[in-house]
Amino acid sequence: MSVESDRDVLVRIRGLHFRRGPRVIFDDLSLDILRGSVTAVMGPSGTGKTTLLKLITGQLRPDAGSIEVDGEDVLRLDKAGLYRLRRRMGMLFQSGALLTDLDVFENVAYPLREHTDLNESMLRKLVLLKLEAVGLRGARDLMPSQLSGGMARRVALARAIALDPMMILYDEPFTGQDPISLGMLVSLVRQLNDAAGMTSILVSHDVQETASIADYLYILSQGRIIAQGTREQIEGDDSEPVRQFMDGLPDGPVHFHYPASPLDEDLRSPGRRR
Numbered sequence: 634m635s636v637e638s639d640r641d642v643l644v645r646i647r648g649l650h651f652r653r654g655p656r657v658i659f660d661d662l663s664l665d666i667l668r669g670s671v672t673a674v675m676g677p678s679g680t681g682k683t684t685l686l687k688l689i690t691g692q693l694r695p696d697a698g699s700i701e702v703d704g705e706d707v708l709r710l711d712k713a714g715l716y717r718l719r720r721r722m723g724m725l726f727q728s729g730a731l732l733t734d735l736d737v738f739e740n741v742a743y744p745l746r747e748h749t750d751l752n753e754s755m756l757r758k759l760v761l762l763k764l765e766a767v768g769l770r771g772a773r774d775l776m777p778s779q780l781s782g783g784m785a786r787r788v789a790l791a792r793a794i795a796l797d798p799m800m801i802l803y804d805e806p807f808t809g810q811d812p813i814s815l816g817m818l819v820s821l822v823r824q825l826n827d828a829a830g831m832t833s834i835l836v837s838h839d840v841q842e843t844a845s846i847a848d849y850l851y852i853l854s855q856g857r858i859i860a861q862g863t864r865e866q867i868e869g870d871d872s873e874p875v876r877q878f879m880d881g882l883p884d885g886p887v888h889f890h891y892p893a894s895p896l897d898e899d900l901r902s903p904g905r906r907r
């Protein structure tokens with residue numbers, strides 16, 4: 634990656650090491666997320682993409698390395714500092730369900746009521762603007778149970794941007810969507826990023842759709858970055874693990890199996906419960 638000036642980099646990760654028990658998740662990972670970009674983080678299941686997002690938001694602490702967000706050293710922030718920083722990061726996780734007993738309007742209003750002292754008329758304007766941005770201003774009175782899966786995801790998106798975050802982190806935002814709804818969500822991610830001058834980090838298994846809107850892509854595998862670059866650069870990368878991942882080939886050097894002792898060894902140990 635070319636050397637960028639400090640001002641251009643919103644998230645700077647250097648020498649990141651992180652383990653879960655004996656399992657190494659990151660082994661000396663370094664990456665930059667540029668301001669204003671949509672950056673995709675992709676890789677096989679279990680490779681640590683969600684973990685990376687949690688490290689960036691300070692929900693997890695690495696064993697070694699540094700994580701800077703907007704010039705702040707995440708690992709040195711106290712609780713109040715982390716709270717302030719997190720308020721500036723919108724998050725849209727696959728599990729980020731809507732509050733089922735609140736209507737669409739109140740779901741989007743929720744973070745504004747929690748974190749600001751806006752009066753009702755200001756709050757209403759902001760909620761309607763966010764809903765307009767995702768095309769659902771007319772759906773404000775519906776309850777979550779009345780929404781399609783794609784609409785629910787868009788309401789969650791409006792809620793994630795309610796506080797005008799500098800950055801939004803998406804973890805599998807398109808999962809379970811039909812192709813039309815997926816296409817709409819994908820272009821919405823790009824539009825919102827550009828219209829609001831945000832920065833987006835997008836973790837997704839929908840390789841082609843994600844690549845179509847990403848300015849820059851990282852492909853992770855086994856604790857490391859195995860490829861990075863623009864879509865064109867990744868598409869021109871002939872290495873086997875990259876092609877296996879990008880082209881969705883079922884077999885190849887990217888491992889399908891979670892590390893384990895050999896199967897025959899396991900089967901020949903009748904004394905073991907597990």
Ligand SMILES: Nc1ncnc2c1ncn2[C@@H]1O[C@H](COP(=O)(O)OP(=O)(O)OP(=O)(O)O)[C@@H](O)[C@H]1O
Nearest residue numbers: 653654656658676677678679680681682683684685
């Ligand atoms: N709370 C936890 N305790 C122990 N291990 C965990 C925990 N959460 C995740 N892991 C392990 O850390 C590794 C990385 O998990 P992570 O969820 O970050 O992967 P991922 O790349 O986001 O996967 P997927 O694409 O399937 O969502 C996995 O091997 C997982 O089993």
